[in-house]
Amino acid sequence: MPLRVTDLASPNHDARPAGVAVDMLILHYTGMQSGRAALERLRDPTAGVSSHYLVEEDGRILRLVPEARRAHHAGISHWRGRSGLNACSIGIEIVNPGHEWGYRPFPALQMAAVAELCLDILARHAIAPWHVLGHSDIAPDRKQDPGELFDWEGLAGCGVGLWPTQRAEPDADPLTLLARIGYRTDLPLPVLVTAFQRHWRQDRVDGVADAGTMARMAAVAELAGG
Secondary structure, X not given: OOOOOEEOOOOOEEEOOOOOOXXXXXXXXXXXXXXXXXXXXXXXXXXXXXXXXXXXXXXXEEEOOOOOEEXXXXXXXXXXXXXXXXXXXXXXEEOOOHHHHOOOOOOHHHHHHHHHHHHHHHOOOOOOHHHEEEHHXXXXXXXXXXXXXXXXXXXXXXXXXXXXXXXXXXXXXXXXXXXXXXXXXXXXXXXXXXXXXXXXXXXXXXXXXXXXXXHHHHHHHHHOOO
């Protein structure tokens, strides 16, 4: 059955650079007080921001920018030595007030829609599991989204992204492991560890590379081929 998507075009997009393939999928929360406010901002030409898709809390999927075009969602961003990731990524905004306006769990209908949309995108683009990321992964000094309440483990169980099921013995220091996963290394270690924990160790988001966090880092690095 085809994915049900409603088109509500945003003017905030431009051409992708010639020869650059889509190989990343970046997930965000809207971080605004309502889905309506987020939609208005993502379609406001004076704001200049956008994403390819917006997923409402009731599971409705809105397409704002064609995948062939570059949406303005990632901003200053880095992963695995690359920067300016709008050029090579598809961005999904997920309605949630975020840490500023009353962060809350993502409803089951919404998560199901996110998983379905991601699988639909992955069927069209060669995106590795370690390139399915949160905004906080690619901009750890600026962003917290989609945050520690987002069900990354459940999403990976559907075939989207990366989630370790076994511990691994760390064979390097935290910064080296984080670099092998893909994080930039020119930021304070607690900032990077916090970003990692928001994605892969959500029960402890304190920026401390304790034994459990280190074991999880080693496992993710191993799965990511780092």
